[in-house]
Amino acid sequence: MTIKVLVAYATKNWSTAEIARTITEVLRNEGLEPEMRLVSEVGDVQAYDAVVLGSPLYAGRWHKDARRFVRRSAQPLAKRPVWLFSSGPLDASAGERDIPPVPAVRRALIRLDAKGHITFGGCLREGAKGRVARMILKSGKGGDYRDFGQIAAWAQRIGATLLGQVAVGPGER
Template sequence: MTTKVLVAYATKNWSTAEIARTITEALRAEGLEPEMRLVSEVGDIQAYDAVVLGSPLYAGRWHKDARRFVRRSAQALAKRPVWLFSSGPLDASASERDIPPVPAVRRALIRLDARSHVTFGGCLEEGAKGRVAHMILKSGKGGDYRDFGQIAAWAHRVGATLGGEVVVAREEH
């Protein structure tokens, strides 16, 4: 039996979707069966053995779709292994050190009994939607700070953890 993992994400300008895709590919390489979905398109999560959930940060908050998903699915999420990720800093800080979760994500970590949270660098480039995004880009503070090696390494650790849990669960039965 293959472990089914939901890789759910919120996004505004699709850079978080690219992070989710990297996570999905790494989990597949670990022998798991990941499915990548926008949180706004996820209904019932009963078919999944584990969930990786991520969102970009805007003004220190997760995207509204991710917050709604946590509220709507909290009971089901709390019954399975969950990992959280954020994308956001428009500088190299996320590659240089661990960045603690913002307050609402910290509360979600506790509420869902999530295994861990990580913040990856963000990406804001020309063509991004939104007035604030345009102001940031105009000020010269945009760019792509995602470290796909760091993202894949984190996802491989998640996958190895899940793979080990499946082996233990099978040996116990």
């Protein structure tokens, strides 16, 4: 039996899309059938057996498209395994310790009975959109803090869990 997994994401400057792409590739290598989509392009989640949903953090909040997706799809999402991820800290903190979800994501975890959440390091490069992003870059605080090994390991745990091969990892249930 093929397990179809939606890897849905919101993004502004495409760095969260690169995280979603890594998750998609790992899940495919694990033997699942993932489909990567912008949350704004997802219609009905009924066709999927599981969902991985991610968003960048802006001023301590998920991207508005991700928040809308959770509100719009809460009932069908709550009927399948869901994992959430955030990307955001522009420092090494996400690789050093477990960063708890921001309040709205914590509420989504409960509302969706999600299996887990993780915060990955963020990425802000020259040419990023938005006044605040430009100010951060001008102050010299941009950079790429994503750990693709950490991202791949998290996705492998999801794949193994969906295939019934292992227990869940830290921050998951």
